[in-house]
Amino acid sequence: MAEYTPSELMVAVAARELRDHETVLVGVGIPNLAANLARKLQAPNLNMVYESGAVGSNPTRMPLSIGDPCLVTGAKSICSMYEQFAYYLQGGKIDVGFLGGAQIDKYGNINSTVIGSYQAPKVRLPGSGGACDIASNVKKIIVITPHEKRRFVEKVDFLTSPGFVGGKQNWKQLKLQGGGPYAVITNLCTMKFDELTGEMTVVSLHPGVTIEKVWENTPWKVKVADKLGTTPEPTEKEISTLRALDPQRMYLG
Amino acid sequence: MSEKMDSGKLMTMKEAVSKYFSDGDTIYLAGFTHMIPFAAGHEIIRQKKRGLTLCRATPDIIYDQMIAAGSCKKVVFSYAGNPGVGSLRCFRRALEKGQPNKIEIDEYSHFGLCGRLFAGATNMPFLPMRTNTGSDLPPQNKNMKTVKDPYTGDEISVVPPLKPDVAVVHVQRCDMNGNSHIWGIIGEQKDAAFASKKVIISAEEIVGEDLIRSDPNRTLIPDFVVHAVVHEPWACHPSYVQGYYDRDNEFYMQWDEITKEHDSTVKWMDEWVMGVENRQQYMKKLASEKILKLLPKPVYSAPVNYGSV
Numbered sequence: 434m435a436e437y438t439p440s441e442l443m444v445a446v447a448a449r450e451l452r453d454h455e456t457v458l459v460g461v462g463i464p465n466l467a468a469n470l471a472r473k474l475q476a477p478n479l480n481m482v483y484e485s486g487a488v489g490s491n492p493t494r495m496p497l498s499i500g501d502p503c504l505v506t507g508a509k510s511i512c513s514m515y516e517q518f519a520y521y522l523q524g525g526k527i528d529v530g531f532l533g534g535a536q537i538d539k540y541g542n543i544n545s546t547v548i549g550s551y552q553a554p555k556v557r558l559p560g561s562g563g564a565c566d567i568a569s570n571v572k573k574i575i576v577i578t579p580h581e582k583r584r585f586v587e588k589v590d591f592l593t594s595p596g597f598v599g600g601k602q603n604w605k606q607l608k609l610q611g612g613g614p615y616a617v618i619t620n621l622c623t624m625k626f627d628e629l630t631g632e633m634t635v636v637s638l639h640p641g642v643t644i645e646k647v648w649e650n651t652p653w654k655v656k657v658a659d660k661l662g663t664t665p666e667p668t669e670k671e672i673s674t675l676r677a678l679d680p681q682r683m684y685l686g
Numbered sequence: 687m688s689e690k691m692d693s694g695k696l697m698t699m700k701e702a703v704s705k706y707f708s709d710g711d712t713i714y715l716a717g718f719t720h721m722i723p724f725a726a727g728h729e730i731i732r733q734k735k736r737g738l739t740l741c742r743a744t745p746d747i748i749y750d751q752m753i754a755a756g757s758c759k760k761v762v763f764s765y766a767g768n769p770g771v772g773s774l775r776c777f778r779r780a781l782e783k784g785q786p787n788k789i790e791i792d793e794y795s796h797f798g799l800c801g802r803l804f805a806g807a808t809n810m811p812f813l814p815m816r817t818n819t820g821s822d823l824p825p826q827n828k829n830m831k832t833v834k835d836p837y838t839g840d841e842i843s844v845v846p847p848l849k850p851d852v853a854v855v856h857v858q859r860c861d862m863n864g865n866s867h868i869w870g871i872i873g874e875q876k877d878a879a880f881a882s883k884k885v886i887i888s889a890e891e892i893v894g895e896d897l898i899r900s901d902p903n904r905t906l907i908p909d910f911v912v913h914a915v916v917h918e919p920w921a922c923h924p925s926y927v928q929g930y931y932d933r934d935n936e937f938y939m940q941w942d943e944i945t946k947e948h949d950s951t952v953k954w955m956d957e958w959v960m961g962v963e964n965r966q967q968y969m970k971k972l973a974s975e976k977i978l979k980l981l982p983k984p985v986y987s988a989p990v991n992y993g994s995v
Contacts, residue, residue: 484796485718497770498719498933501719502871502926511872512872513877514872514877515804518796519801519815557777559767559774560764560765560793561795563797565817569816569817598820
């Protein structure tokens, strides 16, 4: 059995969610590692797209920002920022988008704008960037985040990027063309979203984790799926491939 | 080579900023992570332009510096972070504490912001887009509205055109009239140039018109939208220019330290911006080992045939 750290587990589990030939909008850091890991394993034809306009990138080193020049060298295509958002995202060409943020709530809504009020911020965060556009248009949103009480909140201070907004019915009325949030992967468990209500639901506990531990680290009593699974341990191959992707452990820590 | 007569557009950055920037202007220094025109930003700071509305999708370090210098009245943006590092501390200090002065913000998503430029460039009254719905941002920004789609009857989010007074776009190479070749991440460069009333091009290299005409697909900006051309090698450090120099990631991380306090920021600016006359002097101050580390390994594209009968 492979030894692994919590961040290695999160990346390995997230990578398993990606399918061959899918087009994925990647950010730097952990999501980039997950996409690259999937590409080395079950999804060799994964299309990696970056919001900077790099399409089908083939980076030979770890990109340090979404605009890193290594994402351009050997890419399939480079387009303008407007084209990236209009043709690719709004055009419905992106299957999966990775998002992160300071807060996420039980309907998968994400806050990356402000803690406190917008007019009088306690902490001003960077803002949407492409996050709101990605959340509104991709077929599946995947969030990878440490399972901490300050990140999981019953209701976000500011809704930057829509998940299922006020619940699945409310979300349907808004007629967003994307598929909404799909999975939240933490160091404790994998959560997906209830078909009917759109509420975050624990579907799989990571090895050695109890549901009580999840509840301890979530400020509301997060729902549990009828068939609660256990996440398979990362394999030797997953871990060794992942470590080779980030030899300096810039993002794996 | 058929060199045309000097069109009078070629000038120094000092002359271009003095001639085309006024206090109170709405400006756009283009470049989405790539080819950010730092040389222009520093010259604007040196010439003490005031009350500027600074527009950029990602304010980045360049606007953080201009905010710290007191050049800024308002920021129009979509992502105010230090990419790959964290916060823009000067932006936050101005917003949260009014230091060195209070700033207003006009905030969008990336699509909203680049859509505004597209609407400006194409002279549209507004641009509809499938985003913003369900977000808390539209209620905070009176520029974000909805209209009824005349075909389906559904409400759709719209943003207004953005038409800056002046844009600065840095390019790999252009001719003396401003016909500009750009490659790599092309961001919102073309949109910014076409949306703005006046356009300043700064370039790594000034080349002959023949060279530009040998590869017209690479010309994103033609001379007749350009007002001034500045030959300014290394204009984008610590940002990068594909094929010329890489991003100085170390500096992006150091900026986080430098800007911990307003005073330490001012000290840095006194040395690296106010303390130099121009870009050449700035580059002379940079350690040569550092510069060598930023030089990329060349990777050339295959030539293409543009011939006709």
